[in-house]
Amino acid sequence: MSQDKEPRRRFLRQVLAIVPAASTLGGASAVAVSQPAIADSSEPGKPRAYTPTFFTAAEWAFINAAVDPLIPSDQYGAGALETGVPEFIDRQMETPYGAGKLWYMQGPFHTDRVPELGYQLSLVPRDIYRQGIAAVNSWCQKTHGKVFAELDKKTQIEVLKQLEGGKIELDALPAKTFFNFMLGNVKEGYFADPMYGGNQKMGGWKMVGFPGARADFADWVDQYNVKYPYGPVSILGEKG
Template identity: 60%
Template sequence: MHTTARSNLAIKNNMAQSPLTSRRGFLRTAVALVPAGTLAGCEVKQSATTAQGASGTAAAGQPSGADYKPHFFDAKEWAFIHAAVDRLIPSDSEGPGAVEAGVPEFIDRQMDTPYAHGALWYMQGPFTQGAPELGYQLKLVPRDLYRLGIAAVNAHCTKTYSHPFDALDAPTRDTVLTALEKGSIELADVPAGVFFGQLLQNTREGYFCDPIHGGNRDMGGWKMIGFPGARADFMDFVNQNGQAYPYGPVSIEGKRT
């Protein structure tokens, strides 16, 4: 496994059982954990509420890429998101990292969707910690998890290392992320493991989503794992196991690489 993949923290306990030889192998495995609808994007229409950013600016016409300005995250939170996803999926010779792929933009855009507001969740009390098989039981929706979690992690880092998370060097950031994953850091207002899981899941989703959602810029994630994207038909290649797909991916908007 490449040394730059050392920050793919969430599956390190499984790697001894299922060794992966490259970051491409890790991401092929991780993509199985991303909902299929996230990859190709099964719903691209925006409602009147989701089309508005936190500042009231219509999201549909906002700039993408280097010119993108966050609507939900403030400057400190935006710096944290960049620093964290950069360690979860760093760039290397096999493909772009999460930052290059536009994952921060994807996460920020998601914060103004019904999903991030918990609009489709049952959010009535009581809120008690139940058995794991009962699923998520907290009263915090994704927006809350990010706002409270980032502030708590920065407070921990400032107390422990005298700097916020984004100002730490890469090995120290990895140490903090590992502790979050294990739940060995006590955070105010939010469980460390829950916050890490939210961040990791959204990072995966942003890396493999259709570019229309802000992530997977230039379809770099799809190209790296050989995913055909939103092509109408690729049945001729479904059963050719182990064979490289000969054509590049196509996005929902019909863009090709």
Template identity: 45%
Template sequence: MGGFATGLARVTTATILASSALPWPQPWHSAGNAQARGSGRPITSGPNFFTAEEFAMVRQLCERIYPQDEEGPGADGLGVPLFIDGQLSTPYGYGARWYMHGPFVAGPPEAGYQLPYAPRQLYRLALERLNAFCLENWQKPFVQLSEEVQVDLLTWLEKDALSLGPVPGNVFFELLRANTLEGVFSDPIHGGNHLMKSWYLTGFPGARADFMDWINQEGAAYPFGPVSIPVLPHKRDEQG
């Protein structure tokens, strides 16, 4: 375990987001981070869109893409499954801004998304078909398979070597991977990146308003930890 996700998520995304190796005052596992601002949606709350079975699958799928290791928490510890669940109840989840009228025909990659399913529909179909494939071939649901087999399944999806009925495997994989990394590195106000732990890992300063004092410092490390978008009182009430 770990090779698939390390090459896929940690190295790629950290390279994009981290400007340099900065000495942050608190590592992700320190006690002080329990008081970090912008913790976002409680990590113990339950899903609103996914069923319990679907949510258990999503937790493990996300964790296989971005697993916990010695550097920090994985997708599940960062609240990514709840982030995805929340996104699927927004206009994005319904494909509100997508052109969703036919004809739907297979086209070249540059033609973009060509399926009649909004993200929430695609997740529901893909998870059902993936679980059925596991039951047919291993007589076990996805969540009971070993991590190695789960990684194999994700690899087959990525290579489009596993069809999920009307949903091409690589289309579901790309959506799942994109949503997972969005949840890992987004501002905690959106429900993922619990306690800003991925920002501490990458050295990302977050939503600080003013960096003028740190321009032209000849490579001096930025000494302050990250800051998230503050949760306004009425938004805090809505989040519960």
């Protein structure tokens, strides 16, 4: 992410507009089927304590290492780790969305994706993560002698860039598909209401100046180019 405040804010505002809560691959809401989060008792600047229910220890280490460079924290706001994005993703895997029950999953399936036809693999979200993480860790082990989470930060970023560019051959699924799917979930977790596990302390909303679930904006409708002076409010009434 850029260290220049306005470009970073502009990027995140665009993300908020483009990916309100929808799954990048399936078009079905990823957050609408999750259960409300537990009360937040974490320290300032840290996500609350959480034990994953879907991801294994090795997969959990991968997720935490991978989401950090995608939306890192800086002097302007909290990043994916601080706002609990890994928790959001883990909890989504235990919903109908994670099992692919909200997707059309009848064949034919194709590994060579035709953009006009959308997602064409037989893998549901849980499989995408389980098989994708294993494949990336295997590639990292062969190429760098360590699994992804054990690599230094610079190498991790380079691996993510190679995944994004489709420059790594994965047996389980196309590298671009895995990267784009994970990136989409990271964006969702960063901007979803805190009740779904991510965006803890409404860090994502604060970054872009989004007021959240406040009920009344009538006094501000005609005040153009004026900064909204109140912090965000979550669906459950938490104030930021």
